[in-house]
Amino acid sequence: MADPERSTELLWGAKGRRGLNTQRIVRAAIEVAAAEGLEAVSMRRVAERLGFTTMSLYRHVPGKAELIDLMRDEVMGEAAPGDGGPGRETGWRGEIASWARASLALYRRHPWLTESPGTRSVPGPNAVAGFDWALGVVSRTGLPPAQVVAVVTFVGGFVESAARRIVETERMERLTGVGEEEWWGARGSLFDRLRDDYPALERVYREGAYDEPLDPFEFGLERVLDSIEVLVRDERRDESRCQVCGNPVETPAKGRPRSYCSRACQQRAYRMRRG
């Protein structure tokens, strides 16, 4: 019972402060990335921040690439289905929009996500959870499963692309101190001289395309949702596509028209019907 200082440390701080573990390393790396960008994340910097030597990290993490994978999956957990989506919109259109906006918010909260490799690595549990959540949302459209997956991929790709653009633009503005419209404005005179080289650009510029530019994310999201709406509407009674996988199905010249593209899909539909 002597030395209450040490007792307290052991009881309360043992797991938390004493000793290294994977989670502490990952969290420290995220802090470095948040403060100074992904390119500032090095094994040295992370170890310094934790008060350990560089090599100590390798007892808990195989290498830097894996550390970045872990960082990605860690923050992916923030958009977990637990919160039930931020907007609580009704109908699949609103739900997908909410999902897209929540994903964008995630990318903006962690701008380094757009710089890190991405699909290169094995998806982690949190990433899969987000994927699963999105599948659930898109499933409510009633599309066949293969199309549900394709739609989730499509929307996810759009959001990542738009987020990358936004984050890069913001970084550019912060770095150079000059906003986008000023930049284009300053180039106006340049375009005057390049009128012959870039006729279409010169034309839309002259017609005021850049005076009140549309928000790329909201514009793109609207397009994405429109396209899904077309798909859902057409899919309802489109006899020319397989009910299971959505691939086109050949219509035989005579006889009963087919509902499935292959014997395999027919069997799957049967099994689904049975439970």
Next chain:
Amino acid sequence: MADPERSTELLWGAKGRRGLNTQRIVRAAIEVAAAEGLEAVSMRRVAERLGFTTMSLYRHVPGKAELIDLMRDEVMGEAAPGDGGPGRETGWRGEIASWARASLALYRRHPWLTESPGTRSVPGPNAVAGFDWALGVVSRTGLPPAQVVAVVTFVGGFVESAARRIVETERMERLTGVGEEEWWGARGSLFDRLRDDYPALERVYREGAYDEPLDPFEFGLERVLDSIEVLVRDERRDESRCQVCGNPVETPAKGRPRSYCSRACQQRAYRMRRG
């Protein structure tokens, strides 16, 4: 007239072989990236390939970041409008599809493009030329200029996103030697145990979503084109949007309905009408 060896060198090789210049450096860097990937591109490696010292490069290129910018712009020149588009499809839908497929081909020809920073830097002349070409294609839809720019951004973002996914998938397969469907197949048993954690994923998987997956690029392209079609159709007589910039325009309760969202757009329309 003595030493024909040297004379030949001077006459034929002077510009081509003797001496360094920016273009030779850029081309050598592209060769390295093509052979061993972007991460293998270092100032040392590029200099070695040219038979010069590392530091000699800095007489012609400010630094590595700028070199990569130059590499990007160099290959962007390949999709120049000169070839008139590869498919020579008719109608804006076919033209945009051709543009998208040509861009995808460019990314596949130079997989390192998807790894390099991207929008981070100032666009080069060839990139702007490609942008200009795309603007010309999309302009034929008859959309207002601000929407033309937004559509080009949208389509370009989609293609880059899809290309990144494709290139990463291919690299993964080449690296691990295992195809995507095998990978998911091997994880099938894993999903069985995680049935409770990922219900939606488990469900679409069981319903055969991955048995005959849709091509993400072709599926997405179809969606993108559908959404533009909706936009073009709606835009034809949509009185609630500005004819110039496409922003929504307020409808006054009484009196003549407005055609433009602002005095500025009204003036621009007037100027355009006059020539």
Next chain:
DNA sequence: TCCGCTTGTTTATGGCGTACACATAGTTGT
């Protein structure tokens, strides 16, 4: 007590981008 395992440290290697001082060849002004 000794053994083996976990965890953190020390030292070393090879690669990277690039700053800086120097060398040499070509050009220009007188």
Next chain:
DNA sequence: ACAACTATGTGTACGCCATAAACAAGCGGA
């Protein structure tokens, strides 16, 4: 013709990076 200057390539050096390999200290069980 000669000096000054500029353009271009080289050699050396610094600090950072990821990580391999050997080592050391603590700790649990036999």
